[in-house]
Amino acid sequence: xxxxxxxxxxxxxxxxxxxxxxxxxxxxxxxxxxxxxxxxxxxxxxxxxxxxxxxxxxxxxxxxxxxxxxxxxxxxxxxxxxxxxxxxxxxxxxxxxxxxxxxxxxxxxxxxxxxxxxxxxxxxxxxxxxxxxxxxxxxxxxxxxxxxxxxxxxxxxxxxxxxxxxxxxxxxxxxxxxxxxxxxxxxxxxxxxxxxxxxxxxxxxxxxxxxxxxxxxxxxxxxxxxxxxxxxxxxxxxxxxxxxxxxxxxxxxxxxxxxxxxxxxxxxxxxxxxxxxxxxxxxxxxxxxxxxxxxxxxxxxxxxxxxxxxxxxxxxxxxxxxxxxxxxxxxxxxxxx
Amino acid sequence: xxxxxxxxxxxxxxxxxxxxxxxxxxxxxxxxxxxxxxxxxxxxxxxxxxxxxxxxxxxxxxxxxxxxxxxxxxxxxxxxxxxxxxxxxxxxxxxxxxxxxxxxxxxxxxxxxxxxxxxxxxxxxxxxxxxxxxxxxxxxxxxxxxxxxxxxxxxxxxxxxxxxxxxxxxxxxxxxxxxxxxxxxxxxxxxxxxxxxxxxxxxxxxxxxxxxxxxxxxxxxxxxxxxxxxxxxxxxxxxxxxxxxxxxxxxxxxxxxxxxxxxxxxxxxxxxxxxxxxxxxxxxxxxxxxxxxxxxxxxxxxxxxxxxxxxxxxxxxxxxxxxxxxxxxxxxxxxxx
Numbered sequence: 001x002x003x004x005x006x007x008x009x010x011x012x013x014x015x016x017x018x019x020x021x022x023x024x025x026x027x028x029x030x031x032x033x034x035x036x037x038x039x040x041x042x043x044x045x046x047x048x049x050x051x052x053x054x055x056x057x058x059x060x061x062x063x064x065x066x067x068x069x070x071x072x073x074x075x076x077x078x079x080x081x082x083x084x085x086x087x088x089x090x091x092x093x094x095x096x097x098x099x100x101x102x103x104x105x106x107x108x109x110x111x112x113x114x115x116x117x118x119x120x121x122x123x124x125x126x127x128x129x130x131x132x133x134x135x136x137x138x139x140x141x142x143x144x145x146x147x148x149x150x151x152x153x154x155x156x157x158x159x160x161x162x163x164x165x166x167x168x169x170x171x172x173x174x175x176x177x178x179x180x181x182x183x184x185x186x187x188x189x190x191x192x193x194x195x196x197x198x199x200x201x202x203x204x205x206x207x208x209x210x211x212x213x214x215x216x217x218x219x220x221x222x223x224x225x226x227x228x229x230x231x232x233x234x235x236x237x238x239x240x241x242x243x244x245x246x247x248x249x250x251x252x253x254x255x256x257x258x259x260x261x262x263x264x265x266x267x268x269x270x271x272x273x274x275x276x277x278x279x280x281x282x283x284x285x286x287x288x289x290x291x292x293x294x295x296x297x298x299x300x301x302x303x304x305x306x307x308x309x310x311x312x313x314x315x316x317x318x319x320x321x322x323x324x325x326x327x328x329x330x331x332x333x334x335x336x337x
Numbered sequence: 338x339x340x341x342x343x344x345x346x347x348x349x350x351x352x353x354x355x356x357x358x359x360x361x362x363x364x365x366x367x368x369x370x371x372x373x374x375x376x377x378x379x380x381x382x383x384x385x386x387x388x389x390x391x392x393x394x395x396x397x398x399x400x401x402x403x404x405x406x407x408x409x410x411x412x413x414x415x416x417x418x419x420x421x422x423x424x425x426x427x428x429x430x431x432x433x434x435x436x437x438x439x440x441x442x443x444x445x446x447x448x449x450x451x452x453x454x455x456x457x458x459x460x461x462x463x464x465x466x467x468x469x470x471x472x473x474x475x476x477x478x479x480x481x482x483x484x485x486x487x488x489x490x491x492x493x494x495x496x497x498x499x500x501x502x503x504x505x506x507x508x509x510x511x512x513x514x515x516x517x518x519x520x521x522x523x524x525x526x527x528x529x530x531x532x533x534x535x536x537x538x539x540x541x542x543x544x545x546x547x548x549x550x551x552x553x554x555x556x557x558x559x560x561x562x563x564x565x566x567x568x569x570x571x572x573x574x575x576x577x578x579x580x581x582x583x584x585x586x587x588x589x590x591x592x593x594x595x596x597x598x599x600x601x602x603x604x605x606x607x608x609x610x611x612x613x614x615x616x617x618x619x620x621x622x623x624x625x626x627x628x629x630x631x632x633x634x635x636x637x638x639x640x641x642x643x644x645x646x647x648x649x650x651x652x653x654x655x656x657x658x659x660x661x662x663x664x665x666x667x668x669x670x671x672x673x674x
Contacts, residue, residue: 052604224599243602252600259592262561265580265611267389272609274602 004029007070007098007313009054012063015251017054019315022070030103034082037110039092039102041076044331045124046307046316048222048245057253070098070313075113075123091116093123098313100333115292119304125158125328126295126302127288129277133244134162135287136280138220139170141242141273146171148217149236151208153199153227154247156183158302158328161191162291163220165300168192172218175211177227179323186326190301204230215239223248225258232264239270247321303327308334341366344407344435344650346391349400352588354391356652359407367440371419374447376429376439378413381668382461383644383653385559385582392590407435407650412450412460428453430460435650437670452629456641462495462665463632463639464625466614470581471499472624473617475557476507478579478610483508485554486573488545490536490564491584493520495639495665498528499628500557502637505529509555512548514564516660523663527638541567552576560585562595569601576607584658640664645671 003026011021032038053071054064064071074096078086083106086092094110096102104110113123125131137159144150150167154160155176164174164187176187176196187196195211197204208230215236221228225248232241249256264270294300305325307316313331320329340363348358369375390408391401401408411433415423420443423429431447433439441447450460462468474496481487487504491497492513501511501524513524513533524533532548534541545567552573558565562585565578572578586593601607631637642662644653650668657666 221599224597228599243599246599246603249597249600255596255600257594258597260561260586260595261598261609262558262565262580262583262611263586263589263592265609266583266613267611269611269613269616271611272598272602274599274604274606274608276603276606279606 002029003027004099004101005310006100007310009064009066009068009070012056012066013051013054014253015051016321017051017317019318021054022314024310024314029101032080032082032103036082036103036105037078037086037092038080039074039076039094039096039104040079041074041096041100041102041333043075043121043124044098044310044313044333045073045128046313046320046329046331047073047129048247048320050317051321055253071095072098073124073129074098074102075120076102091120091123093128098310098331100310115288118292118295121304121306121328121330121332122295122302124330125304126162126300127292130158130328131162131291132280132284132287133159133275133277134166135290136277136283137242137244137275138163138166138218140280140283141275142218142220142240144170144172144218147173149173149175149212149214150218150220151175151177151212151216151231152220152222153177153231154222154245155187155193155196156191156303156326157222159244160220160222161187161302161327162300164191164193167218168194169294169299175216177208177223177231183326186303190303199227205233208234218242220244225249225256229259232259232261235264235268235270237268237270239268241270241272243272243274250321304330306330306332308332339366340364341436341438342647343437344647346401346403346405346407349393349403350388350391351590352388353658354388354654356655358391359651361647361651366438369417369419369440373419373440373442374415374423374429375417376411376413376431376433376441377416378411378433378437378439378670380412380458380461381435381647381650381670382410382465383650383657383666383668384410384466385584385657387654388658408432409435410461410466411435411439412457413439423449428457428460430465435647435668437647452625455629455632458641458643458665458667458669459632459639461667462641463499463637464629467495467665468499468628469617469621469624470496470612470614471503472627473614473620474579474581474612475500475503475555477617477620478612479555479557479577481507481509481555484510486510486512486549486551487555487557488512488514488549488553488568489557489559490514490568491559491582492524492530492533493528493640493663494559496581497557497559498524498639498664499637501528501530504555505531506631506636512553514545514560514568520663523640527640536564542570545571555579557581562586562593566596569596569598572601572605572607574605574607576605578607578609580609580611587658642666644668
């Protein structure tokens, strides 16, 4: 019988998870209990939040236990179904883990992939959690008004590029902050930002001032750190900061020091709000409809970087944090494996 | 003719304004133009925001110019009126400055004091900007739900004591943070807080943990600094931080360093929002009605510390920042002066 190759967490990282914190093992195919599905994974997600999932400190989900399969969103095909609503061949997405096969109960957040005319990989990126993050974070928390300036960090990434494009579609001025000239160029040429700032080049304060001549009304923050410090100095009265990620900070234990924000929040009557996409499941259908329609009509673009084979997974989180990828990072498992 | 004694800003402080930054001068009584009132001040306000008004850095209002009368809220009696809606003897409150007499136009934010059965001094404290600050900051930005834990810093002060009492009146658990055993005791005995923490005594983290066994849902922050850092570590999911003042920080130029807040905001999906009472003028009538009714029925208490004579004004802001006063700090000018 076919074995199930799995990526197991073997050591708890302090900071960024590296390949050395994982091992690949072969296990028997899982038992499929009554009411469950056996899913064969086709795409595994790699995302910044995984750092939080494997660190021991309290977070918005329990840490992945040592010796268990790495938690991950994945999209796969139903190989066998013991549930009346699903049949062999259905495409589903959910928390199936970094492994080839998963036995899952549909009520554990399994969703059917509906937009089958678009690449299945989109179910983990622009039509998955990344798209929901950009859509709900920007529109529900950032609440941009037409004509306002929206700044987003990691702007060439999966979430950032969607934030900038949604901002433009809503009539805002979109300014992207990205690392390196190639990523800044892609923000302009591919994602249609009004301005792009390469934070690795020159004086970030001066570049931001030039890119945001009327200040910043919404800041969608994926990085924290010195990039955010520079944006905070340019907030307008009533500005909203959506705290979505902290990619630039390698460890929060203890929290690093930075300039206190109280005074700028007070004088600008601005807000900083932590945002977790999973709190906005009720917006998912609306987000997927909005985004998929605009992919089809060509007004919304996305990039993916796809690594091949389960062996690529363990080192992929660190790759993300080194900023080597452009767009959504995925691992593809071949069905013929 | 009577002279007008005035407190003039003579030097721009870096940090807390001291008596040495001001001088007292005698000027002629101001001319009263058509449409204006001549107001004789009875009470002058002293408040933490004055630090911001006299510092040169951009703020929510223009800095007080050197050589001009110190900006201040004040309450006084109309001595002469060239406006049809006001007559001699009316009691009015507004930005009349630290001086004995002011010639003002009613459309420059002059309000009639209506609750004349209560001491006139309340128009500058619990029924003035302090009351509006507590009421609107807590209810509009903090949005506490019955049963939730509301923590407030400078809890024995004019704003803090009102925040705690309003929280209790709305069915919340009120926890006050104050400096020294006397202030902490007053929070319990006079203002009815459920718990009070003396931040100057012992381990603030441990005291807060004991005072907030179920965490913190709303933090009304009047201090920033290490007091706030300790509260931030105890935020619940969905907590709201109302950034109202930064009393513990002596200078923001440059901003002091502190632990970065992004991670706690993210994992707790919490918010920090800068609050300025002057943005909530539309809530003033509601706030004054709520607060004055509860002063009359005995369910709301307030403290005032009244300094006598204009000569006491220049040193009063520093006194506030040294935490020497308890309750609203005012300067009283005698009508017979």
